[in-house]
Amino acid sequence: MSLIVTGTIGIDTIHTPGGENREAVLGGSAAYFAAAASFYQTVRMVAVVGDDFPSEHMRTLGKFKGIDTGGLEVRKGSKTFRWGGKYAENMDHRDTMFTELGVLLEKPPTVPAEFKDSAFVFLANTAPAVQMQMLEQFPKRVMAVADTMDLWIDTARADLEELIRRVDGLVLNYDEAELFAGKKNTIRAAKKILELGPKFVVVKKGEHGCLFIHRDGIAAMPAYPAEEVVDPTGAGDTFAGGMMGHIARASARGISHVPTSFDVVRKALAHGTVMASFNIESFSLERLATLKHEEIDRRFDEFVELTSVS
């Protein structure tokens, strides 16, 4: 069934502790998500950039044959969202060097009429008020999942709570779940979030894997054991892209109905893990842009092998 992502497309500057840095590379939550999901099935993308958006980045997005860029708006006279981040030595923490919201301060992108029947909706990280506005435009959705971050917990909590009430699932980081819920235990933090209404919470723990806490049960997974992390930017969004891509594909193939079975969910988490593991091997979307389906299959099998008990 149809999959859509709304979120940001940005121009990123990334500084890493090894001293390797990149200026003005393609980034943004929707870009990372869509690139990963595109390996599973067509993913519609709704996002807005300014007319300063480099044609080189547009070409990069075009390399992902599974991305339908019909909802990518290039707004005249506006500036593309820019962000700069600097990673700490062990790559598990980053400081924002600068944020230029640009076009994100203006009205959100328009959802094309032909996208309004979307079934699986992923609201990639952006202001919760914008996520809600987007959500309302997909009346035929069967599953809506939102990603968020500490910034919105701190500055837009009421909006975020309202958003969480309206979605089926929430994706957020380990420390953000605990921050939001005021609980020092991840499971209890996630269960507190479930009280607001969603069916499940996916807690991303970076190098420590993920937890999927559903009203009806829990799934847990380690990360792929990566020795080399070049740039973790987008790991969470590519994780979500692999996860939602697999769920939408399984649904399209009639393997699973909504609500999705735990079997499908665990496979989806593993696909998310695999996509994130490729993403962190390079800056920006470089690795995903050259990724082959055989590589995904091989790493998926390897990951299943190294975690399987039976």
Place this chain on the structure above:
Amino acid sequence: MSLIVTGTIGIDTIHTPGGENREAVLGGSAAYFAAAASFYQTVRMVAVVGDDFPSEHMRTLGKFKGIDTGGLEVRKGSKTFRWGGKYAENMDHRDTMFTELGVLLEKPPTVPAEFKDSAFVFLANTAPAVQMQMLEQFPKRVMAVADTMDLWIDTARADLEELIRRVDGLVLNYDEAELFAGKKNTIRAAKKILELGPKFVVVKKGEHGCLFIHRDGIAAMPAYPAEEVVDPTGAGDTFAGGMMGHIARASARGISHVPTSFDVVRKALAHGTVMASFNIESFSLERLATLKHEEIDRRFDEFVELTSVS
């Protein structure tokens, strides 16, 4: 095949952030390990306490039918090792309130002659020099595994390196692996340790599970998703007890030869995870003392289910 543990038996004082505290409860690396391993097969225990060791604690050890206490020495005129720890709010960090080494400053316990043919040897955490002395007394060993901690990395590094050269496997915490190896990536840290000679390193990550890094491959596992942590003391030792208990039992049953297969290792890590998950539900050995085999089987099946991708 026969399994033996050498290490400490102590009297612990535990303070938790919830305000629940316990004074003078049974603890120590060998006690926790043996209690957990005893559910898998008989485990020989070599340790020394003073004549102040409470008979109540001796009775608790006696409740574990699978522990052979033939190597538990009660030394006249000596004082049992005492330790006090205070946990931080999220239970993932603790401060030592006091350490009274007592009998640990004297000569190590004597290994009974009938224990000298032990095949699987676990050197639970204590000074590396003592661990080496113990190791030499098991000439027929087929697999020796040592646990260690940051204290020895900081204060007895040369001894520790020598110990690591002589064992088949090393068990240590996540941050300790990185501290020892000077690498900010766990896999790379473990691989650096492998250069010293052991075949594998088991990295314990507490609530984030564990990694098993072998010369020939890697296994990864999340923790059991525990909502309530009463007292994490001994989690690492009970993890090791379940792991080694399963490996020794599989070997005794002829399921696996040494070197052990990855299938057996992954099951062993899952058993370690399950035993640790029970241990943290209570202070001291209280939960393990009432634990039933059916409970272990049930949680093992549940754990396999919530992590399995296939």
